[in-house]
Amino acid sequence: MGIGHCSPVSNAKRKLPPGSPQSTSAKRRKPRLRISSLPNDILSSITSKLSLKEAARTSILSSQWRRVWSCRAYIDLSHHTVLSESDKERSWTGPRGIRLNRRKFIKSVGALLQQHEGVGTEDIRIRHNLCDRYAGHINRLVDYAIASKAKGLILELWAVNYGPTTVPYNFPLQVLDTKNSNLCRLELWFVSLSPPASYRGFQNLTKLCLRDVSITNEDVQRLLSEGNHLECLRITYCKMLTSLRIPHCLNRLKVLLVLSFPLLQDMTLDCGVPALHYRGSLIPMEFAAPLKLRKLSIELLTCHSALGFIFNELPATLPRLEMLSLSCTQLERVDSVSRLSKFRSLHHLILNWTISGSARGTTDILDLGCLLEAAPFMEKLELHMVMDHFLHKRYCHEDGELRSLPSCPHSHLSLAHISGFIGEKDQLELALHILHNATVLKSLKIDPWPRTANPIRARVKSENRLANGRSVALEFLCKDDYRNVVSVLEDVGE
Known part of the structure; x- marks a missing residue:
């Protein structure tokens, strides 16, 4: 290339001196858009589409993203949302793999909740293969749900590879008998319930679901005797129950579901409920207020x-x-x-x-x-x-x-x-x-x-x-x- 011959340089690639009119106008024409500039409600909606583990990773982006992830409305702590693919596959390797899987789940959940501020939480779901042997860990999760002012708690437990003498987790009813609890929706799977004589009932609960819960006829009566705010009650496959009586104090109850009781012999509805769904064998039913059904x-x-x-x-x-x-x-x-x-x-x-x-x-x-x-x-x-x-x-x-x-x-x-x-x-x-x-x-x-x-x-x-x-x-x-x-x-x- 000879002297005096200049290679063509486009205006798009030419560097302009800072402060020049052309440079200032270019900045006005092409503002820099960042996803972090979006409103927090939109960012929260974006992170809600991610799995719990992926949403937690966004906290390293900036202090703003840490607040966005920690305001997640629905927290799903389950086998699928917490564990990695390799951890999930380990559960297929037999009893030892299941035990390692369980320990990894408990450790991962603890690490996730340490990062979460518990602000704006509406519902918390805890789903894994746990029993009373891990009561200390489950208690911490339940306490977190109460402390975060969550309105809904789903505790979905089950027992695999524990043996026939496995004891279900004893749910601490006293956590609901406090002014600190905002829970209005509660769903319990594979737990035992033994309300004490001094139990004052559910303070704010409007929806209660019991599935495979160890509870006696008398304890059901005591449990429901003060639940006068309940609007929806679902009881499924409670193997110990032989007789079910729904007390008259549940005058706000709108829906009652009684499903798959292997030993149930009779049912009495002392309250007037507009909607009843029953699944099971043919048993005597008594309606104290039939006009409302x-x-x-x-x-x-x-x-x-x-x-x-x-x-x-x-x-x-x-x-x-x-x-x-x-x-x-x-x-x-x-x-x-x-x-x-x-x-x-x-x-x-x-x-x-x-x-x-x-x-x-x-x-x-x-x-x-x-x-x-x-x-x-x-x-x-x-x-x-x-x-x-x-x-x-x-x-x-x-x-x-x-x-x-x-x-x-x-x-x-x-x-x-x-x-x-x-x-x-x-x-x-x-x-x-x-x-x-x-x-x-x-x-x-x-x-x-x-x-x-x-x-x-x-x-x-x-x-x-x-x-x-x-x-x-x-x-x-x-x-x-x-x-x-x-x-x-x-x-x-x-």
């Missing part, structure tokens, strides 16, 4: 007739029942019911009905037609059926004329949904009964796919059954659909 969900784990339960077992003292959901497996048909009760306030009925193979020869699905007469003001009807048997006969003209029940005009039913419709004769007869008698019907949805919440076996899912259900509905049901209210679903995703 509006929603009732029953999942029977023992085999029972659906109509037999509705008309013979369901208390006739529920005059304001608006929604009923019943799940059961039927082994035999009930030829007649002792009384055809009237449910004049019932607006929504859901029946999840599994018919076993031994009952199919005697069960007549057309019997369900009496529900139109029993609930004259019903507006929505859902019948979700599973035909749990090998023999299946698609209806055709050679099977004889279709039966019909006496006319029963229904002037309120507007929405009906029948799932598990596989084209059998009595299924078709029931659908026609609904179509002919529901005078204000707007939609009758026919779904060959079984939508029931009960487990569905592989043989129920056969494409042949689904195709038969669709073809029978299109050939025989849609022919009588003069109002164009019938819809036959084609795909399982609809």
Whole structure:
């Protein structure tokens, strides 16, 4: 390159002297944007998308980021959020790996909480394989939840590789019996509860969930006797309970869930609760204030007739029942019911009905037609059926004329949904009964796919059954659909 020949230099790369007009205007045109310049609420939202361990690492960026991470509203201290991938894999190496995994979890949680200021915490979840042997460590976590003024605590413990004599963690109820506690939501798994005689009850608690908790009948009474702020109570799989009584002082209770008690023999509701969900065997139930019960969900784990339960077992003292959901497996048909009760306030009925193979020869699905007469003001009807048997006969003209029940005009039913419709004769007869008698019907949805919440076996899912259900509905049901209210679903995703 000769003398005097200069290589071209673009203005973008030319350095300008500081303070020059061009340099000042360039700074005005291109302000330097940093993520730390965002408002704290947006930064908190960003860190909430990260795992707990990743969010804690942001504290090294600056003093501002330390405050952002420490204001995390939801703290999830679990196997997945605290441990590294190598630590998680170690738990698959047997009992020794599980013990090392447990120690690493306790150490990591302690290190994380030392960095957290406990400001703005709403909910804390502690989930790991721990028992009373680690009570000291669990106590520190519970104390942290109280000190951080958290409103929700989920203590989800379980016992693996401890042995049959494992003692569950004894939850210190006295921490709730103080003015320092802001807890209003509490969920306990695999703990033991022994409220002392001087226990004054829950001060602020509005939601209580007990799962696999070791507690006696008398201790449940003592525990709930002062819980007059409770709005939601859930008790699941408490193996020691044989009798359950919900005291009348729970006058603010809105939802009660009693699920899967292996030894429960009876239940008494001395309080008036608007919504009850029960799962278990058929047991006597007493309602001291039946007028308040509006929603009732029953999942029977023992085999029972659906109509037999509705008309013979369901208390006739529920005059304001608006929604009923019943799940059961039927082994035999009930030829007649002792009384055809009237449910004049019932607006929504859901029946999840599994018919076993031994009952199919005697069960007549057309019997369900009496529900139109029993609930004259019903507006929505859902019948979700599973035909749990090998023999299946698609209806055709050679099977004889279709039966019909006496006319029963229904002037309120507007929405009906029948799932598990596989084209059998009595299924078709029931659908026609609904179509002919529901005078204000707007939609009758026919779904060959079984939508029931009960487990569905592989043989129920056969494409042949689904195709038969669709073809029978299109050939025989849609022919009588003069109002164009019938819809036959084609795909399982609809």
